[in-house]
Amino acid sequence: MVKVGIIVGSLRKNSFSKQVADNVVPLFPEGFETEFVDIGNLPLFNQDFEEDLGTPGEYTEFRNKIKELDAVLFVTPEYNRSIPGVLKNALDVGSRPYGESVWNGKPTSIISQSPGTLAGFGANHHLRQVLAFLNMPVVQQPEVYIGSVHELLDEKGKLRKDTLELLQSFVDTFVDLIKRHQS
Numbered sequence: 001m002v003k004v005g006i007i008v009g010s011l012r013k014n015s016f017s018k019q020v021a022d023n024v025v026p027l028f029p030e031g032f033e034t035e036f037v038d039i040g041n042l043p044l045f046n047q048d049f050e051e052d053l054g055t056p057g058e059y060t061e062f063r064n065k066i067k068e069l070d071a072v073l074f075v076t077p078e079y080n081r082s083i084p085g086v087l088k089n090a091l092d093v094g095s096r097p098y099g100e101s102v103w104n105g106k107p108t109s110i111i112s113q114s115p116g117t118l119a120g121f122g123a124n125h126h127l128r129q130v131l132a133f134l135n136m137p138v139v140q141q142p143e144v145y146i147g148s149v150h151e152l153l154d155e156k157g158k159l160r161k162d163t164l165e166l167l168q169s170f171v172d173t174f175v176d177l178i179k180r181h182q183s
């Protein structure tokens with residue numbers, strides 16, 4: 001079974017990002033399983049954790065969880081034209097200690113969303129910059145920017161058919177990238 005972790009860049013209970021991510025889960029084919037990875041419990045990164053403060057248990061648990069995964073999908077909102085701090089914190093935690101990054105080489109993909117019309121473009125591309133440095137092959141096309149997200153979700157949290165079609169082609173490309181990476 002190929003394991004895909006889903007990391008949502010919002011901790012909000014009714015997060016649109018989480019609702020979008022829930023719509024993506026059933027689009028993966030047989031042989032793939034998805035799992036949401038919690039990032040809300042990670043203490044703020046402090047490099048002293050690598051020295052005298054010692055490693056928080058939450059860091060070890062998170063790093064081990066990411067190590068088990070074959071691939072990672074990020075679904076994120078945009079905060080002030082960038083990624084939310086909670087997501088950057090998780091990326092930083094997984095990247096250390098130096099030379100032991102758990103992200104290294106894992107195929108990944110990005111969905112950004114916003115109730116606004118710019119659809120999280122800034123967050124999407126700031127995240128790409130970080131993932132490039134972390135040496136993660138990223139799905140390039142189709143790019144997925146979901147704008148006016150609140151208008152695309154119905155009262156049950158289901159996305160419109162045309163948005164789901166775009167997401168299906170995105171997932172298909174991601175699955176190809178993961179398979180190519182494994183062979």
Ligand code: FNR
Binds near residue numbers: 016018076080116
């Ligand atoms: C926002 N929001 C926002 N939206 C956007 O399109 N571009 C932006 O730069 C920002 N900046 C921003 C900063 C902060 C601190 C907050 C709290 C919000 C609005 C944001 O897109 C909206 O709250 C979404 O609903 C957040 O996503 P979730 O939590 O629904 O997944």
